[in-house]
Amino acid sequence: MTQELIEELYKRRNTPLPVQRHCLAVARQADHLASLLEARGIPLCRERLWAAAMLHDVARAERHHAAVGAAWLSELGYPEISGAIACHHWLSETQTRQISEASVLYLADKLISEDRAVSLEARFSGSLQKCLSEAGREMHRRRYAQAREVERLIMEAIEGEHPSRSKRERVHCETNF
Numbered sequence: 554m555t556q557e558l559i560e561e562l563y564k565r566r567n568t569p570l571p572v573q574r575h576c577l578a579v580a581r582q583a584d585h586l587a588s589l590l591e592a593r594g595i596p597l598c599r600e601r602l603w604a605a606a607m608l609h610d611v612a613r614a615e616r617h618h619a620a621v622g623a624a625w626l627s628e629l630g631y632p633e634i635s636g637a638i639a640c641h642h643w644l645s646e647t648q649t650r651q652i653s654e655a656s657v658l659y660l661a662d663k664l665i666s667e668d669r670a671v672s673l674e675a676r677f678s679g680s681l682q683k684c685l686s687e688a689g690r691e692m693h694r695r696r697y698a699q700a701r702e703v704e705r706l707i708m709e710a711i712e713g714e715h716p717s718r719s720k721r722e723r724v725h726c727e728t729n730f
């Protein structure tokens with residue numbers, strides 16, 4: 554997917570400029586993680602990941618922006634990008650255990666606040682203060698636990714000592730952008 558098309562989609566959805574800047578920072582973070590994973594023999598489709606990161610908050614101005622943005626990208630003919638956008642706030646149990654474009658986007662989004670890099674600890678301790686009810690705090694604990702689980706999965710893969718050689722071949726991206 555070209556930068557021109559991404560900008561066109563921002564225009565059509567009235568994506569605010571600060572949100573566009575956030576998306577760019579998340580895309581850079583996600584691509585950085587992907588390059589480290591690739592060096593460890595875990596190939597991801599970086600083009601797809603970049604596009605999904607650039608568009609993950611495209612519908613941020615609307616309610617239920619993850620679902621709305623995902624449905625829109627699917628309608629436009631980008632099902633894989635749509636899939637990663639749909640779960641950028643919450644991964645299924647299976648997705649939590651898999652290194653994929655979806656889980657890398659999910660983590661990259663958690664590691665960027667506005668357009669700045671933050672730790673999970675800083676991010677989640679900041680957002681805890683906004684939870685006013687016990688139910689809200691419980692949901693917050695679950696979200697933080699999931700983020701830590703995904704971070705552990707991805708960081709262990711990056712820092713592992715013995716990556717499998719057989720996985721070193723780059724998988725070709727079959728999606729048209």
Ligand SMILES: [Fe+2]
Nearest residue numbers: 609610619641
């Ligand atoms: Fe979002």
